[in-house]
Amino acid sequence: MEDLIATIEALIFASDEPVSIEEISKALAIRVRDVKEALDELYTAYLDKRHGIYLKEYNGRYIFVTKPEYVSVIKEMHQKRITRLTPAALETLAIIAYKQPITRAEIEEIRGVKAEKTLLTLSKYGLIEEMGRKETIGNPIVYGTTEKFLEHFDLTDLSHLPEVLPEDLQIVDDVGEGSYGLAGGEEEELDLFGEDSEELNED
Template sequence: MEIAELKAIIEGLLFASGDEGITVKQLKGILNISEETVSHLIEELKYEYERIDRGIMIMESNEVLHLTTKPEHSEYYKKLLEVPQSSRMSQAALETLAIIAYRQPITKTEIEELRGVKSDRPVQTLVARSLIEEIGRKESIGRPILYGTSKDFLTYFGLTSLEELPPLPETGESEDVNQEADLFFERFNEELELDNE
Protein backbone atom coordinates (compact mmCIF):
# COMPACT_ATOMS: atom_id res chain seq x y z
CA MET A 1 0.00 0.00 0.00
CA GLU A 2 1.28 3.48 -0.87
CA ILE A 3 2.44 5.84 1.90
CA ALA A 4 -0.09 8.50 0.80
CA GLU A 5 -2.94 5.98 1.04
CA LEU A 6 -1.81 4.81 4.50
CA LYS A 7 -1.73 8.43 5.71
CA ALA A 8 -5.22 9.00 4.30
CA ILE A 9 -6.50 5.89 6.13
CA ILE A 10 -4.86 7.01 9.40
CA GLU A 11 -6.42 10.45 8.98
CA GLY A 12 -9.84 8.84 8.45
CA LEU A 13 -9.38 6.57 11.48
CA LEU A 14 -8.38 9.55 13.64
CA PHE A 15 -11.50 11.38 12.51
CA ALA A 16 -13.77 8.36 12.99
CA SER A 17 -12.42 7.67 16.49
CA GLY A 18 -13.80 11.06 17.64
CA ASP A 19 -13.41 12.04 21.29
CA GLU A 20 -12.21 8.58 22.29
CA GLY A 21 -9.18 8.81 20.01
CA ILE A 22 -7.00 5.91 18.87
CA THR A 23 -3.62 4.51 19.92
CA VAL A 24 -0.59 3.69 17.79
CA LYS A 25 -1.08 0.02 18.76
CA GLN A 26 -4.66 0.10 17.49
CA LEU A 27 -3.53 1.70 14.22
CA LYS A 28 -0.79 -0.95 13.91
CA GLY A 29 -3.36 -3.72 14.34
CA ILE A 30 -5.89 -2.23 11.94
CA LEU A 31 -3.37 -1.43 9.20
CA ASN A 32 -1.22 -4.52 9.78
CA ILE A 33 2.03 -2.52 9.67
CA SER A 34 4.83 -2.01 12.19
CA GLU A 35 4.55 0.37 15.12
CA GLU A 36 7.58 2.28 13.79
CA THR A 37 5.84 2.81 10.45
CA VAL A 38 2.68 4.06 12.17
CA SER A 39 4.74 6.48 14.32
CA HIS A 40 6.59 7.73 11.22
CA LEU A 41 3.31 8.30 9.34
CA ILE A 42 1.83 10.14 12.34
CA GLU A 43 4.90 12.41 12.44
CA GLU A 44 4.50 13.13 8.72
CA LEU A 45 0.83 13.98 9.21
CA LYS A 46 1.67 16.24 12.18
CA TYR A 47 4.23 18.06 10.02
CA GLU A 48 1.74 18.49 7.16
CA TYR A 49 -0.92 19.82 9.57
CA GLU A 50 1.49 22.49 10.87
CA ARG A 51 1.12 24.41 7.61
CA ILE A 52 -0.83 27.65 7.90
CA ASP A 53 -3.43 26.50 5.33
CA ARG A 54 -4.49 23.52 7.46
CA GLY A 55 -7.15 23.78 10.16
CA ILE A 56 -6.55 20.57 12.08
CA MET A 57 -3.75 18.97 14.06
CA ILE A 58 -2.98 15.71 15.85
CA MET A 59 -2.91 15.88 19.62
CA GLU A 60 -1.48 13.10 21.76
CA SER A 61 -2.63 12.63 25.35
CA ASN A 62 -1.77 9.57 27.47
CA GLU A 63 -0.65 7.71 24.32
CA VAL A 64 -4.05 8.32 22.68
CA LEU A 65 -4.10 10.27 19.42
CA HIS A 66 -6.88 12.74 18.65
CA LEU A 67 -7.64 14.77 15.56
CA THR A 68 -8.46 18.27 16.78
CA THR A 69 -8.76 21.87 15.64
CA LYS A 70 -5.91 24.34 15.97
CA PRO A 71 -6.06 26.50 19.11
CA GLU A 72 -5.10 29.64 17.16
CA HIS A 73 -8.46 29.43 15.38
CA SER A 74 -10.48 29.13 18.61
CA GLU A 75 -12.20 32.51 18.26
CA TYR A 76 -13.92 31.27 15.08
CA TYR A 77 -15.05 28.04 16.73
CA LYS A 78 -16.54 30.05 19.60
CA LYS A 79 -18.52 32.12 17.07
CA LEU A 80 -19.83 28.91 15.52
CA LEU A 81 -21.03 27.68 18.91
CA GLU A 82 -22.66 31.06 19.65
CA VAL A 83 -24.77 30.85 16.47
CA PRO A 84 -27.92 28.95 17.39
CA GLN A 85 -28.42 25.75 15.45
CA SER A 86 -31.35 25.40 13.15
CA SER A 87 -34.41 27.13 14.42
CA ARG A 88 -37.52 25.52 15.81
CA MET A 89 -38.12 21.93 16.73
CA SER A 90 -41.27 20.26 15.51
CA GLN A 91 -44.21 19.77 17.85
CA ALA A 92 -43.56 16.03 17.79
CA ALA A 93 -39.93 16.55 18.85
CA LEU A 94 -41.01 18.90 21.65
CA GLU A 95 -43.57 16.43 22.95
CA THR A 96 -41.04 13.61 22.84
CA LEU A 97 -38.40 15.72 24.57
CA ALA A 98 -40.85 16.69 27.32
CA ILE A 99 -41.79 13.06 27.92
CA ILE A 100 -38.14 11.99 28.08
CA ALA A 101 -37.15 14.88 30.36
CA TYR A 102 -39.84 14.08 32.93
CA ARG A 103 -40.05 10.28 32.61
CA GLN A 104 -36.43 9.24 32.02
CA PRO A 105 -35.10 6.64 31.73
CA ILE A 106 -37.66 5.64 29.14
CA THR A 107 -37.86 3.39 26.08
CA LYS A 108 -39.14 4.40 22.65
CA THR A 109 -42.11 2.05 23.08
CA GLU A 110 -43.05 3.77 26.36
CA ILE A 111 -42.77 7.17 24.65
CA GLU A 112 -45.06 5.95 21.87
CA GLU A 113 -47.59 4.65 24.40
CA LEU A 114 -47.74 8.09 26.03
CA ARG A 115 -47.89 10.00 22.74
CA GLY A 116 -50.19 7.54 21.00
CA VAL A 117 -48.15 7.70 17.78
CA LYS A 118 -44.88 6.37 16.37
CA SER A 119 -41.89 8.34 17.61
CA ASP A 120 -38.97 7.11 15.51
CA ARG A 121 -38.41 10.44 13.75
CA PRO A 122 -38.63 12.71 16.83
CA VAL A 123 -36.26 10.42 18.75
CA GLN A 124 -33.79 10.48 15.83
CA THR A 125 -34.01 14.28 15.66
CA LEU A 126 -33.35 14.65 19.39
CA VAL A 127 -30.40 12.23 19.26
CA ALA A 128 -28.99 14.11 16.24
CA ARG A 129 -29.25 17.38 18.16
CA SER A 130 -27.56 15.71 21.16
CA LEU A 131 -30.48 16.63 23.43
CA ILE A 132 -31.08 12.99 24.39
CA GLU A 133 -28.82 9.97 24.52
CA GLU A 134 -28.85 6.24 25.12
CA ILE A 135 -28.31 5.69 28.83
CA GLY A 136 -28.62 1.93 28.99
CA ARG A 137 -30.87 -1.02 28.25
CA LYS A 138 -34.06 -2.03 30.00
CA GLU A 139 -34.00 -5.41 31.72
CA SER A 140 -36.95 -6.79 29.76
CA ILE A 141 -37.63 -8.83 26.63
CA GLY A 142 -35.52 -7.55 23.76
CA ARG A 143 -33.53 -5.26 26.10
CA PRO A 144 -34.83 -2.02 24.51
CA ILE A 145 -32.73 1.15 24.62
CA LEU A 146 -33.39 3.52 27.52
CA TYR A 147 -33.22 7.21 26.66
CA GLY A 148 -32.48 10.16 28.89
CA THR A 149 -31.56 13.81 28.47
CA SER A 150 -27.93 14.78 27.84
CA LYS A 151 -25.67 17.50 29.23
CA ASP A 152 -26.39 19.44 26.03
CA PHE A 153 -30.09 19.38 26.97
CA LEU A 154 -29.32 21.26 30.20
CA THR A 155 -27.12 23.76 28.34
CA TYR A 156 -29.68 24.24 25.55
CA PHE A 157 -32.43 25.12 28.03
CA GLY A 158 -30.20 27.06 30.44
CA LEU A 159 -30.58 24.58 33.30
CA THR A 160 -27.92 23.43 35.75
CA SER A 161 -29.78 20.24 36.69
CA LEU A 162 -33.02 18.38 35.99
CA GLU A 163 -34.34 19.59 39.36
CA GLU A 164 -34.77 23.02 37.71
CA LEU A 165 -37.44 21.71 35.35
CA PRO A 166 -40.76 23.31 36.24
CA PRO A 167 -42.85 21.08 38.49
CA LEU A 168 -45.74 19.26 36.90
CA PRO A 169 -49.23 19.38 38.39
CA GLU A 170 -50.00 16.66 40.96
CA THR A 171 -52.25 14.61 38.72
CA GLY A 172 -52.35 11.11 37.32
CA GLU A 173 -53.43 12.36 33.93
CA SER A 174 -50.51 11.91 31.55
CA GLU A 175 -52.21 14.28 29.07
CA ASP A 176 -52.04 17.16 31.58
CA VAL A 177 -48.40 16.33 32.30
CA ASN A 178 -47.56 16.37 28.61
CA GLN A 179 -49.41 19.66 28.00
CA GLU A 180 -47.61 21.36 30.90
CA ALA A 181 -44.21 20.11 29.72
CA ASP A 182 -44.99 21.09 26.11
CA LEU A 183 -45.69 24.67 27.22
CA PHE A 184 -42.31 24.84 28.96
CA PHE A 185 -40.36 23.65 25.92
CA GLU A 186 -42.42 25.70 23.44
CA ARG A 187 -41.52 28.85 25.38
CA PHE A 188 -37.82 28.14 24.87
CA ASN A 189 -38.40 27.22 21.24
CA GLU A 190 -40.08 30.59 20.62
CA GLU A 191 -37.26 32.45 22.39
CA LEU A 192 -34.73 30.72 20.16
CA GLU A 193 -36.70 31.67 17.06
CA LEU A 194 -36.73 35.33 18.18
CA ASP A 195 -32.97 35.21 18.79
CA ASN A 196 -32.42 33.87 15.27
CA GLU A 197 -34.33 36.74 13.62
Protein backbone atom coordinates in the same frame (compact mmCIF):
# COMPACT_ATOMS: atom_id res chain seq x y z
CA MET B 1 -3.00 31.69 42.45
CA GLU B 2 -3.49 34.13 39.56
CA ASP B 3 -1.56 31.84 37.21
CA LEU B 4 -3.72 28.89 38.28
CA ILE B 5 -6.93 30.85 37.67
CA ALA B 6 -5.70 31.90 34.23
CA THR B 7 -4.73 28.32 33.38
CA ILE B 8 -8.12 26.95 34.41
CA GLU B 9 -9.81 29.76 32.49
CA ALA B 10 -7.89 28.72 29.37
CA LEU B 11 -8.77 25.03 29.84
CA ILE B 12 -12.49 25.73 30.14
CA PHE B 13 -12.51 28.24 27.29
CA ALA B 14 -10.74 25.81 24.95
CA SER B 15 -13.12 22.95 25.71
CA ASP B 16 -16.11 22.23 23.47
CA GLU B 17 -17.96 20.64 26.39
CA PRO B 18 -18.34 21.45 30.10
CA VAL B 19 -15.32 20.40 32.16
CA SER B 20 -15.49 18.78 35.60
CA ILE B 21 -13.45 19.71 38.66
CA GLU B 22 -11.92 16.22 38.63
CA GLU B 23 -10.81 16.60 34.99
CA ILE B 24 -9.13 19.92 35.75
CA SER B 25 -7.50 18.48 38.87
CA LYS B 26 -6.11 15.54 36.90
CA ALA B 27 -4.96 17.65 33.95
CA LEU B 28 -3.04 20.09 36.17
CA ALA B 29 -2.01 17.57 38.84
CA ILE B 30 -3.40 19.72 41.62
CA ARG B 31 -5.81 19.19 44.51
CA VAL B 32 -9.56 19.29 43.96
CA ARG B 33 -9.78 21.88 46.74
CA ASP B 34 -7.44 24.21 44.84
CA VAL B 35 -9.54 23.83 41.68
CA LYS B 36 -12.72 24.71 43.59
CA GLU B 37 -11.12 27.82 45.07
CA ALA B 38 -9.90 28.95 41.65
CA LEU B 39 -13.32 28.33 40.09
CA ASP B 40 -14.99 30.40 42.80
CA GLU B 41 -12.71 33.33 42.06
CA LEU B 42 -13.13 32.88 38.30
CA TYR B 43 -16.92 32.84 38.69
CA THR B 44 -16.87 36.04 40.74
CA ALA B 45 -14.54 37.78 38.29
CA TYR B 46 -16.86 37.13 35.33
CA LEU B 47 -19.87 38.61 37.11
CA ASP B 48 -18.33 42.00 36.37
CA LYS B 49 -20.49 43.98 33.92
CA ARG B 50 -17.51 44.43 31.62
CA HIS B 51 -17.82 40.77 30.59
CA GLY B 52 -20.44 39.45 28.18
CA ILE B 53 -19.95 35.86 29.32
CA TYR B 54 -19.90 34.08 32.67
CA LEU B 55 -18.93 30.75 34.18
CA LYS B 56 -21.87 28.34 34.30
CA GLU B 57 -22.15 25.01 36.14
CA TYR B 58 -24.03 22.04 34.68
CA ASN B 59 -24.16 18.93 36.85
CA GLY B 60 -20.80 19.72 38.43
CA ARG B 61 -19.20 20.62 35.09
CA TYR B 62 -18.18 24.12 34.01
CA ILE B 63 -18.32 26.09 30.77
CA PHE B 64 -18.38 29.73 29.67
CA VAL B 65 -21.76 30.88 28.35
CA THR B 66 -23.28 34.12 27.11
CA LYS B 67 -24.96 36.29 29.72
CA PRO B 68 -28.77 36.25 29.29
CA GLU B 69 -28.96 39.94 28.42
CA TYR B 70 -26.83 39.38 25.31
CA VAL B 71 -28.52 36.21 24.00
CA SER B 72 -30.82 38.14 21.66
CA VAL B 73 -27.82 39.78 19.99
CA ILE B 74 -26.19 36.39 19.39
CA LYS B 75 -29.44 34.93 18.00
CA GLU B 76 -29.80 37.86 15.63
CA MET B 77 -26.28 37.38 14.32
CA HIS B 78 -26.74 33.64 13.78
CA GLN B 79 -30.39 33.72 12.71
CA LYS B 80 -29.73 31.73 9.54
CA ARG B 81 -28.30 28.88 11.62
CA ILE B 82 -31.41 28.64 13.82
CA THR B 83 -33.89 25.81 13.37
CA ARG B 84 -37.02 24.93 15.29
CA LEU B 85 -38.17 21.81 17.03
CA THR B 86 -41.73 20.82 16.19
CA PRO B 87 -44.35 20.70 18.96
CA ALA B 88 -44.20 16.88 18.68
CA ALA B 89 -40.42 16.92 19.26
CA LEU B 90 -40.76 19.33 22.20
CA GLU B 91 -43.49 17.17 23.69
CA THR B 92 -41.37 14.03 23.35
CA LEU B 93 -38.36 15.83 24.82
CA ALA B 94 -40.44 16.95 27.81
CA ILE B 95 -41.64 13.39 28.41
CA ILE B 96 -38.08 12.07 28.33
CA ALA B 97 -36.83 14.85 30.60
CA TYR B 98 -39.38 14.08 33.30
CA LYS B 99 -39.68 10.30 32.93
CA GLN B 100 -36.10 9.20 32.12
CA PRO B 101 -34.88 6.59 31.74
CA ILE B 102 -37.71 5.69 29.38
CA THR B 103 -38.13 3.34 26.40
CA ARG B 104 -39.49 4.21 22.97
CA ALA B 105 -42.53 2.01 23.60
CA GLU B 106 -43.30 3.88 26.82
CA ILE B 107 -43.02 7.22 25.00
CA GLU B 108 -45.32 5.98 22.24
CA GLU B 109 -47.83 4.73 24.80
CA ILE B 110 -47.94 8.18 26.40
CA ARG B 111 -48.19 10.14 23.13
CA GLY B 112 -50.31 7.64 21.21
CA VAL B 113 -48.14 7.94 18.07
CA LYS B 114 -44.88 6.49 16.74
CA ALA B 115 -41.77 8.17 18.14
CA GLU B 116 -38.92 6.70 16.07
CA LYS B 117 -38.36 9.72 13.79
CA THR B 118 -38.73 12.17 16.65
CA LEU B 119 -36.16 10.29 18.72
CA LEU B 120 -33.75 10.35 15.76
CA THR B 121 -34.20 14.13 15.47
CA LEU B 122 -33.60 14.72 19.17
CA SER B 123 -30.55 12.45 19.04
CA LYS B 124 -29.24 14.29 15.98
CA TYR B 125 -29.25 17.56 17.89
CA GLY B 126 -27.61 15.91 20.89
CA LEU B 127 -30.51 16.56 23.26
CA ILE B 128 -31.09 12.90 24.17
CA GLU B 129 -28.96 9.76 24.28
CA GLU B 130 -29.19 6.04 24.85
CA MET B 131 -28.65 5.29 28.54
CA GLY B 132 -28.59 1.51 28.34
CA ARG B 133 -31.22 -1.20 28.19
CA LYS B 134 -34.20 -1.98 30.41
CA GLU B 135 -34.10 -5.29 32.22
CA THR B 136 -37.32 -6.63 30.76
CA ILE B 137 -38.44 -8.78 27.83
CA GLY B 138 -36.48 -7.78 24.72
CA ASN B 139 -34.15 -5.49 26.70
CA PRO B 140 -35.35 -2.31 24.96
CA ILE B 141 -33.13 0.78 24.82
CA VAL B 142 -33.85 3.47 27.40
CA TYR B 143 -33.38 7.16 26.66
CA GLY B 144 -32.41 10.16 28.75
CA THR B 145 -31.40 13.78 28.27
CA THR B 146 -27.83 14.98 27.74
CA GLU B 147 -25.52 17.68 29.04
CA LYS B 148 -26.37 19.65 25.88
CA PHE B 149 -30.04 19.54 26.93
CA LEU B 150 -29.11 21.16 30.24
CA GLU B 151 -27.00 23.76 28.45
CA HIS B 152 -29.70 24.64 25.90
CA PHE B 153 -32.41 25.11 28.51
CA ASP B 154 -29.98 26.74 30.97
CA LEU B 155 -30.49 24.15 33.72
CA THR B 156 -27.81 23.40 36.31
CA ASP B 157 -29.18 19.86 36.63
CA LEU B 158 -32.46 17.97 36.23
CA SER B 159 -33.66 19.03 39.67
CA HIS B 160 -34.10 22.52 38.18
CA LEU B 161 -36.72 21.39 35.65
CA PRO B 162 -39.93 23.46 35.91
CA GLU B 163 -42.56 21.93 38.16
CA VAL B 164 -45.15 19.96 36.21
CA LEU B 165 -48.65 21.25 36.85
CA PRO B 166 -51.64 18.91 37.17
CA GLU B 167 -53.20 20.36 34.01
CA ASP B 168 -50.04 19.51 32.04
CA LEU B 169 -49.82 15.85 33.01
CA GLN B 170 -52.37 13.36 34.23
CA ILE B 171 -51.89 9.96 35.81
CA VAL B 172 -52.94 7.03 33.66
CA ASP B 173 -53.13 3.56 35.23
CA ASP B 174 -52.04 0.70 33.03
CA VAL B 175 -51.87 -2.86 34.38
CA GLY B 176 -51.45 -1.54 37.88
CA GLU B 177 -48.57 0.80 37.01
CA GLY B 178 -48.86 4.59 36.94
CA SER B 179 -47.64 6.34 33.82
CA TYR B 180 -48.07 9.88 32.60
CA GLY B 181 -50.40 10.82 29.78
CA LEU B 182 -50.76 14.25 28.22
CA ALA B 183 -53.86 16.11 29.25
CA GLY B 184 -55.95 17.62 26.49
CA GLY B 185 -55.23 15.07 23.78
CA GLU B 186 -52.85 14.88 20.83
CA GLU B 187 -53.52 18.44 19.62
CA GLU B 188 -52.14 20.04 22.80
CA GLU B 189 -48.56 21.30 22.89
CA LEU B 190 -46.76 20.57 26.15
CA ASP B 191 -44.74 23.75 26.68
CA LEU B 192 -42.63 23.15 29.77
CA PHE B 193 -39.55 25.11 28.80
CA GLY B 194 -40.79 28.63 28.06
CA GLU B 195 -41.59 30.67 24.98
CA ASP B 196 -38.14 30.45 23.41
CA SER B 197 -37.78 26.68 23.78
CA GLU B 198 -38.32 25.94 20.09
CA GLU B 199 -35.18 27.73 18.97
CA LEU B 200 -32.14 25.50 18.68
CA ASN B 201 -28.72 25.91 17.08
CA GLU B 202 -28.10 23.22 14.51
CA ASP B 203 -24.53 22.73 15.67
